Amino acid sequence: MALFSNTAVLLGKELRTEFRSRELLTTTVVFILTIVILFSFTFQPSGNESLRFGPGLLWLAILFAASLMLQPGFLREQNNDTLSALRLSVSDPFAIFLAKLVANTVFLLLTEMLLLPIFAVLFNVHILAVFPQLVLVFFLGSVGVAIPGTAFSAISAQARMRELLLPLLLLPLLTPVLIASTESTAGLLDAQPALQGKWLGFLAGFDVVFLTALWLFGEYLLEE
Amino acid sequence: MTPTSFSPTGIRFEKIDKRFGGLYALRRVSLEIAAGECVVLAGRNGSGKTTLLRIAARLSRPSAGTVNFLNGRGERSEAPPAAGFVAHATMVYDELTAEENLLLFARLQGIAAPAACTAKLLREVGLEERRNSLVRTFSRGMRQRVAIARALLNEPAVILLDEPATGLDPQGVSWFAETLRGLRDSGRTLLMSLHGESEVSNLATRAIQLDAGAVVADTRTGANFRSILTFANA
Numbered sequence: 404m405a406l407f408s409n410t411a412v413l414l415g416k417e418l419r420t421e422f423r424s425r426e427l428l429t430t431t432v433v434f435i436l437t438i439v440i441l442f443s444f445t446f447q448p449s450g451n452e453s454l455r456f457g458p459g460l461l462w463l464a465i466l467f468a469a470s471l472m473l474q475p476g477f478l479r480e481q482n483n484d485t486l487s488a489l490r491l492s493v494s495d496p497f498a499i500f501l502a503k504l505v506a507n508t509v510f511l512l513l514t515e516m517l518l519l520p521i522f523a524v525l526f527n528v529h530i531l532a533v534f535p536q537l538v539l540v541f542f543l544g545s546v547g548v549a550i551p552g553t554a555f556s557a558i559s560a561q562a563r564m565r566e567l568l569l570p571l572l573l574l575p576l577l578t579p580v581l582i583a584s585t586e587s588t589a590g591l592l593d594a595q596p597a598l599q600g601k602w603l604g605f606l607a608g609f610d611v612v613f614l615t616a617l618w619l620f621g622e623y624l625l626e627e
Numbered sequence: 628m629t630p631t632s633f634s635p636t637g638i639r640f641e642k643i644d645k646r647f648g649g650l651y652a653l654r655r656v657s658l659e660i661a662a663g664e665c666v667v668l669a670g671r672n673g674s675g676k677t678t679l680l681r682i683a684a685r686l687s688r689p690s691a692g693t694v695n696f697l698n699g700r701g702e703r704s705e706a707p708p709a710a711g712f713v714a715h716a717t718m719v720y721d722e723l724t725a726e727e728n729l730l731l732f733a734r735l736q737g738i739a740a741p742a743a744c745t746a747k748l749l750r751e752v753g754l755e756e757r758r759n760s761l762v763r764t765f766s767r768g769m770r771q772r773v774a775i776a777r778a779l780l781n782e783p784a785v786i787l788l789d790e791p792a793t794g795l796d797p798q799g800v801s802w803f804a805e806t807l808r809g810l811r812d813s814g815r816t817l818l819m820s821l822h823g824e825s826e827v828s829n830l831a832t833r834a835i836q837l838d839a840g841a842v843v844a845d846t847r848t849g850a851n852f853r854s855i856l857t858f859a860n861a
Binding site: 408419420423424482485487489493627 | 681684685686687688709710712714716717718719720721722723727731732734735736737777
């Protein structure tokens, strides 16, 4: 129970500090909107082109935004060595990861929910009928991005070439999540929308495997 | 500081090695610090003071050797208490207020009545009126007061201090020395590395000098004691 109460307390701290400074959300939202608007100008989005390119471009934008958003997670804990204070205070270090993971997922989902209607207008796609299914895909995809992202953020924060290290570690590992998320999104934006079970299952499996790995080995990532 | 309840606790380091890659930060360090001692660690930069303190706080694992906490009779404590840790870095969040910081860590540590505990500590460190101010608006001295309040939340019997007074102005150092005197006189065990704070080092009951990761002097009295403290003040 201490794990969940510590996680809840830390999540409150993560949300409070972010909503107070709006550092991550502002940067990411501006960045992701710029990318999507730029993409929409590169071709005239007819129905067919939007369906071919749209989901891939959407998840590419989310990937860029995520790599911006995930970097400061543990880096901010280095400023005043607050990570040490957290390690001295929590009974289970996994609580530190879990809180950051949930916060990162919430921030990513907020960004995506803001992005989705703008994407629909710019790329001329209909999302209302499949909105609940899209939310499910975005949720599983965002968790899939946030789990390794949070873990690698902890590793890279202690490294010298941290700005280089996080994308270098993260991007290859996220390729399967991006493929599954893109395929699932494409299935939902199709003329005959369908929730693709195999890709959703893959996303759920990826999330479970990496969350379990983080739970088992996360403590070692925080050690000096 | 208000008298509180804690069990007198000492620390025993046995044959501690700490390597970072091929570099030894500590070599075969064996020390026993009795409950209630106020020990100053002195040594040049890179002599291993911070590493030893972080190992004692369990923030870093030794490459070899063991650290045990001892009860008042000098026996190994089965349930080692959490030590209070104060460093040069404040270990509190700039974007939270003083009160929010203390409440956060009190709740994480599962302290009963965190609001009352926080209010009491803010009063004791003289920040009651600024409790709702963001820490980033504080001076260095005020930040360090928050840091001390954070370290005392769980009423630790052992307090580890890593160059805690660096950067404080003379008034800040005086306040800090008085606070540490109160903690020492209450029976807490203090282990601290210092860098040029004479008022603070005057509290020491024992001085240990480290060089290249090894203990080269350990004394409680005499000319050598003064000489090590002078080194700490250099």
